[in-house]
Amino acid sequence: MTPSLSRERCPRHVAIIMDGNGRWASLRGLPRSAGHKAGVDALRRAVKAAADFGIEFLTIYSFSSENWSRPEAEISFLLDLLRRFVRQDVAELHGAGVKIRIIGSRENLEPAMIALLDDAERLTRENSKLNLVVAFNYGSRQEISRAVSAIVAKAQAGEISAGEISPDLISQHLDTAGLPDPDLLIRTGAEQRISNFLLWQSAYTEFVFVKEFWPDFTAEIFARALEEYRQRDRRFGGIEAQTA
Ligand code: IPE
Ligand code: IPE
Ligand code: MG
Numbered sequence: 001m002t003p004s005l006s007r008e009r010c011p012r013h014v015a016i017i018m019d020g021n022g023r024w025a026s027l028r029g030l031p032r033s034a035g036h037k038a039g040v041d042a043l044r045r046a047v048k049a050a051a052d053f054g055i056e057f058l059t060i061y062s063f064s065s066e067n068w069s070r071p072e073a074e075i076s077f078l079l080d081l082l083r084r085f086v087r088q089d090v091a092e093l094h095g096a097g098v099k100i101r102i103i104g105s106r107e108n109l110e111p112a113m114i115a116l117l118d119d120a121e122r123l124t125r126e127n128s129k130l131n132l133v134v135a136f137n138y139g140s141r142q143e144i145s146r147a148v149s150a151i152v153a154k155a156q157a158g159e160i161s162a163g164e165i166s167p168d169l170i171s172q173h174l175d176t177a178g179l180p181d182p183d184l185l186i187r188t189g190a191e192q193r194i195s196n197f198l199l200w201q202s203a204y205t206e207f208v209f210v211k212e213f214w215p216d217f218t219a220e221i222f223a224r225a226l227e228e229y230r231q232r233d234r235r236f237g238g239i240e241a242q243t244a
Contacts, residue, residue: 002052002219009230011183013057014050015205017197018043020189020213027213033077038215040085049219050130051096053226057131057179061197065105065139082136083116090120097129103175104138105146133179140199147173176201184229186222188214206232 018039025035043060050058063078070078093100102117109117117136150173154160160169171177182198182205190211194202208225210217 002049003223010054010226011206011229012055013059013180013182013184014055014226015059015061015182015185015198015202016046017061017185017187017189017195018046018214018217019187019191019195021215023189024213024215032074035213035215036074036078036081040081042215042217043085044089045219046217046222047093047098047130047132049222051098052219053222055130057133057182059103059133059135059176059179059182059198061135061138061195063104063136063138064196065137065142066196079113083113086116086120090123093132094124094127097127098124099127099129099131100124100134101131101179102134102136103143104136105142106137109137131179133176135197138175139196140201141196143175144170144200146175170200174200181205183234184208184225186210186225188212188217188221204234204236206234 021035021039022032023035024038025032028034046060047058062082067078068075090100100120100123102121106114106117147170151160151165151169155162176198179201181201181203184207185194185198185202185205186208187193188210190209190213192209198205206229208228210221210225212221
């Protein structure tokens with residue numbers, strides 16, 4: 001059961017770096033793939049908990065641009081898991097009112113994979129219960145480079161001038177255009193780094209690092225991170241948590 005939680009100061013947007021699948025498996029003498037499989041169950045728990053907590057946006061890091069450097073067998077296993085997750089879970093997520101958006105580069109992905117991702121977005125487009133943003137083939141530096149290319153192309157076409165380039169304009173050209181910045185970022189698996197995730201968007205995000213590996217993630221651990229978030233004093237460069 002999802003622990004009940006006061007809605008007060010609930011983050012609107014939570015981003016999660018789901019890390020530690022491989023180590024979880026190694027500790028048990030299992031292949032890394034077993035950790036990834038158990039990680040999908042943890043993801044299902046996290047999505048359900050986020051909806052129960054009343055979180056509006058949940059962004060999950062499922063595969064980074066740098067994860068292509070892993071052994072081929074692990075990459076195919078991960079891609080297969082994603083395909084299966086989309087095929088098996090999208091209908092249920094749709095039924096629960098979840099709106100899916102996939103961020104990251106679609107370049108160099110197989111056409112069948114692109115079609116699957118597009119279908120998931122199209123099917124759930126009108127939903128409004130929880131926004132599930134899946135970062136797949138995502139790297140923030142690559143995302144920023146793509147945004148810069150798009151802006152330069154517009155400038156060359158005479159649609160915008162150099163003087164019009166602003167933080168807002170850059171945000172509008174990122175994959176996350178239209179999404180609020182994450183209020184809270186949770187990383188499981190004990191590492192304390194950002195690993196090329198939402199670099200621009202996390203300028204004022206609160207970070208909570210959790211020692212548990214991702215397959216052990218539960219609604220209780222999620223609730224604990226939200227509680228820690230509640231204790232934080234977000235100043236955004238100002239001097240008080242709440243300025244009138
Ligand atoms: C996170 O777990 C899943 C992905 C990066 C796809 P890892 O596979 O990174 O597991 P560890 O960090 O090696 O334990
Ligand atoms: C970050 O985890 C990427 C995902 C969770 C998808 P990694 O395991 O790839 O990050 P590093 O290599 O430890 O920084
Ligand atoms: Mg890792």
